Amino acid sequence: MNILSLFGKRGESASVAKNRLQILLAHERADDGSDAVLISSLREDILAVVAKRVDIDPDSVRLEMDRSGDVTTLGIDIELPAAKAS
Amino acid sequence: MISSTLYAAKRRSSTALVRDKKLHNLFLLPASQTRDKDALTEEGVASVINELRMYFDWVICDSPAGIERGATLAMRHADEAIIVSNPEVSSVRDCDRIIGLLDAKTKVAEDGGRMPKHLMITRYDTDRAKTGDMLATDDVVDILSVPLIGVVPESKDVLKASNVGLPVTLSDENSPPAKAYMEATRRLLGENIPVTIPEEKKSLFGKLFKGRAA
Numbered sequence: 001m002n003i004l005s006l007f008g009k010r011g012e013s014a015s016v017a018k019n020r021l022q023i024l025l026a027h028e029r030a031d032d033g034s035d036a037v038l039i040s041s042l043r044e045d046i047l048a049v050v051a052k053r054v055d056i057d058p059d060s061v062r063l064e065m066d067r068s069g070d071v072t073t074l075g076i077d078i079e080l081p082a083a084k085a086s
Numbered sequence: 087m088i089s090s091t092l093y094a095a096k097r098r099s100s101t102a103l104v105r106d107k108k109l110h111n112l113f114l115l116p117a118s119q120t121r122d123k124d125a126l127t128e129e130g131v132a133s134v135i136n137e138l139r140m141y142f143d144w145v146i147c148d149s150p151a152g153i154e155r156g157a158t159l160a161m162r163h164a165d166e167a168i169i170v171s172n173p174e175v176s177s178v179r180d181c182d183r184i185i186g187l188l189d190a191k192t193k194v195a196e197d198g199g200r201m202p203k204h205l206m207i208t209r210y211d212t213d214r215a216k217t218g219d220m221l222a223t224d225d226v227v228d229i230l231s232v233p234l235i236g237v238v239p240e241s242k243d244v245l246k247a248s249n250v251g252l253p254v255t256l257s258d259e260n261s262p263p264a265k266a267y268m269e270a271t272r273r274l275l276g277e278n279i280p281v282t283i284p285e286e287k288k289s290l291f292g293k294l295f296k297g298r299a300a
């Protein structure tokens with residue numbers, strides 16, 4: 001047994017990081033911007049719906065599309081104002 | 087930079103500028119956190135920057151984190167850009183997106199020009215890069231294809247400086263991060279000096295100890 005394997009192989013995590021980045025960025029750079037347009041329209045729609053009921057800061061609606069690998073996910077994150085003490 | 091203070095500055099000329107206590111040729115336009123973040127319009131930012139251009143050699147717009155509206159507003163009227171990245175996947179990824187925006191959503195780009203870009207890598211740990219546990223400067227430069235303007239080492243001096251409310255370049259100008267920032271500044275000003283990674287002077291004992299603990 002290689003003694004180094006006791007401590008994990010040298011050089012592994014940085015090269016994994018570089019690989020991951022290359023794959024990730026290849027996907028993202030191939031994107032022609034249509035995702036960004038879709039996201040911004042979705043964001044406006046969602047904001048309009050939520051704003052009908054809750055008084056929210058437009059910046060508090062965040063959407064993120066992730067196209068890494070075979071699945072595409074859409075993350076929606078909405079921050080509501082703190083409950084008023086009254 | 088992205089604040090309603092900026093907006094006020096637009097209306098009342100440069101009166102919102104605050105002179106730095108230590109550096110008398112440095113002025114700050116503080117970002118106040120107000121509820122109405124949209125008080126800042128693109129035209130407002132443009133006119134403030136154009137006004138400041140007349141009085142200052144350099145107008146530095148600090149961009150908020152991420153790739154949201156704040157960042158696009160800050161970069162919009164820039165003549166050149168410094169992209170700051172940690173040697174980490176998420177940070178490099180964000181930088182790649184920012185580079186895309188710099189080449190598409192800025193005034194320079196829209197006018198058919200090319201935004202000059204500089205890459206600054208910060209919180210760098212030479213030892214960890216050497217043992218392969220941190221992306222090396224060459225990896226990051228490779229991936230982003232932007233020339234290096236400086237490498238700032240990870241250093242305890244940064245927190246020490248921030249504790250006493252000073253930039254690290256003033257709190258200890260001989261510290262490795264201070265040297266890195268000063269060198270990067272000289273490169274930005276056009277000097278042609280090779281990029282080095284300033285390091286802590288280690289005693290022999292420190293070296294041995296560090297070698298063992300790695």
Ligand SMILES: Nc1ncnc2c1ncn2[C@@H]1O[C@H](COP(=O)(O)OP(=O)(O)OP(=O)(O)O)[C@@H](O)[C@H]1O
Nearest residue numbers: 150151208209210238239240241242244245248263
């Ligand atoms: N070279 C360094 N060595 C050690 N710590 C550092 C170094 N550079 C920055 N830090 C620490 O990292 C933290 C974030 O730094 P800084 O505020 O410069 O980052 P930022 O990218 O501007 O963050 P934000 O996106 O929140 O504006 C600070 O707490 C600082 O002390």
Ligand SMILES: [Mg+2]
Nearest residue numbers: 148149150151
């Ligand atoms: Mg910051």
